[in-house]
Each structure stands twice: as structure tokens, then as C-alpha cells.
Amino acid sequence: MEDFIEEVIFSNEEIVKKCDEIGKLITEEYKDKKPVLIGLLKGCIPFFAELMKHIKCDMEIDFMDVSSYQGSHSTGAVTIHKDIKVDIRNRHVILVEDIVDSGLTIQEVINLLEDRGAKSIEIATLLDKPAGRVIECKEPKYICKTIEPKFVVGFGLDYNQLYRNLDYVGVLKRSVYEK
Ligand code: IMP
Numbered sequence: 001m002e003d004f005i006e007e008v009i010f011s012n013e014e015i016v017k018k019c020d021e022i023g024k025l026i027t028e029e030y031k032d033k034k035p036v037l038i039g040l041l042k043g044c045i046p047f048f049a050e051l052m053k054h055i056k057c058d059m060e061i062d063f064m065d066v067s068s069y070q071g072s073h074s075t076g077a078v079t080i081h082k083d084i085k086v087d088i089r090n091r092h093v094i095l096v097e098d099i100v101d102s103g104l105t106i107q108e109v110i111n112l113l114e115d116r117g118a119k120s121i122e123i124a125t126l127l128d129k130p131a132g133r134v135i136e137c138k139e140p141k142y143i144c145k146t147i148e149p150k151f152v153v154g155f156g157l158d159y160n161q162l163y164r165n166l167d168y169v170g171v172l173k174r175s176v177y178e179k
Contacts, residue, residue: 001170002166002170004163004172004173004176005153005154005166005170005171005172005173006170006171006172006173006174007170007171008168008169008170009145009147009150009152009169009170009171010126010127010144010145010155010168010169011168012155012167012168014145015047015050015126015144015155015168015169016050018144018145019047019050019051019053019054019144020054022051022054022124022142022144023051023052023053023054023055023056024054025142026051026055026057026094026124026142027054027055027056027057030055030057030059030092030094031057032057033057033092034057034058034059034060034091034092035057035059035060035091035092035093035094036059036060036061036062036086036088036091036092036093036094037051037052037055037059037060037061037062037094037096037124038061038062038063038064038084038088038093038094038095038096038113039061039062039063039064039096040063040064040065040066040095040096040097040098040105040106040109041063041064041065041082042065042156042158042164043097043098043099043156043157043158043164044063044096044097044098044156045156045164046155046156046164046167047096047098047126047144047155047156048061048096051096051124060086062084062085062086063082063084064080064082064083064084064109065080065081065082066078066079066080066081066105066108066109067079067081067105068104068105068108078105078108078109078111078112080112088113088116088117088118089116089117089118090117090118090119091118091119092118092119092120093113093118093119093120093121093122094121094122094123094124094142095109095110095113095121095122095123095124096124096125097123097124097125097126097140098125098126098127098155098156098157099125099126099127099128099129099152099157100123100125100127100128100129100137100140101129101132101133102132102133102134102135103132103133103134103135103136103137104134104135104137106123106137106138106140107135107137107138110123110137110138121138122140122141122142123138123139123140123141123142124140124141124142124143125140125142125143125144126144126145126155126156126169127143127144127145127146127147127152127157127169128140128143128145128146128147129146129147129148129149130146131148131149132149145169150171151171151172151177152169152170152171152172153166153169153170153172154166154167154168154169154170155167155168155169157169159172159176159177
């Protein structure tokens with residue numbers, strides 16, 4: 001374990017096992033639906049890559065990079081830095097996130113994709129931090145792990161753009177961000 005990590009909360013072995021379970025569920029539920037997996041950059045990357053290996057039905061992938069208004073309520077203000085190319089009208093969408101915390105980002109993206117005519121939208125997330133919600137958002141259907149309100153890094157999650165490359169999720173030592 002790296003010296004800036006206080007505790008490993010989700011090992012690589014556990015992540016792979018959970019992605020296998022969720023991949024099997026998605027395969028079963030979407031086998032005749034040709035879903036579009038839309039990953040929210042950049043944090044989704046390792047989870048997206050692991051999860052898609054376990055989905056055994058026809059599917060497409062695309063990516064978005066957005067930042068939502070970080071206030072106490074949802075305003076509909078979402079800045080799109082990179083948009084998807086696929087036309088999602090009448091398509092079944094699975095949004096792939098690294099973590100759902102306040103719910104603001106995911107809800108803004110859902111509003112946008114609903115306006116574009118998606119037939120259904122579900123959320124798959126590596127981590128869920130339900131204690132962080134500041135709005136009533138659509139709740140993730142596929143969750144690898146529900147965690148306490150602690151700041152975590154690794155497997156896509158960053159602190160100041162660092163630590164995304166860890167192959168596990170761990171709690172970052174307070175001394176790293178309090179110095
Ligand atoms: P939300 O809009 O608050 O749900 O934000 C989700 C985004 O906040 C994630 O995609 C992450 O980029 C970031 N985030 C929330 N909690 C953490 C954390 O514990 N570690 C790293 N990033 C986090």
C-alpha cells in the first residue's frame with residue numbers, strides 16, 4: 001500500500017469480482033437492447049474498461065466530459081467539455097461513473113440525455129456515497145460498493161489529478177490535502 005493511503009477500502013481483486021457480477025446482470029437485462037455505455041471522463045476509465053469486459057451482449061460505447069455547477073442545488077447548468085457522438089434517441093443508455101456523491105453531475109447529465117430522447121437511462125457506478133447527496137437524483141442501479149463519506153482515490157478517482165492510476169481504491173491520508 002502507498003504511503004499516502006490510510007486504508008484500502010476496495011482491492012483490485014474485489015473490484016474485478018464485482019464488475020463480473022454487474023457485467024452478468026447487465027448482459028442478462030440488456031441482451032436484446034444493444035445498450036450504449038456512456039462513460040463520464042476522466043474518472044470512469046479504469047472502471048469502464050473493467051466493466052465492459054464482463055458484458056457479453058452487443059453494445060456501443062461513448063464518452064462525455066462535463067462539469068456541473070457545484071452549488072447547493074441543481075441549476076441545469078452543465079458545461080460540456082467533450083460530447084458523445086452517438087445519437088441516443090430511442091437508445092438504452094447506461095451511464096458509467098466513478099462515484100456518485102452530491103448527485104449533481106449525474107442528474108445534470110440525465111436531464112440532458114432525456115432531452116435528447118434516450119429510451120431508458122440507468123447508472124452504473126464504481127462507488128456510491130449516499131451521505132453526500134444534496135439533491136434528489138436518479139439513484140444508481142448498478143453499484144460496486146457503497147462507502148462512508150470519506151475522500152477516496154484510485155481506480156480512476158483523483159485528488160488534484162493524481163492517484164487515478166492506483167489499481168485499488170483507498171482513503172487518502174488527511175495530511176496530503178491538509179498540508
Ligand atoms: P457529484 O456531482 O458530487 O455526485 O460528483 C461526482 C464527482 O465528484 C465524481 O465524478 C468525482 O470526480 C468527484 N468526487 C466525489 N467524491 C470523491 C472522492 O471521494 N474522491 C475523488 N473524487 C470525488
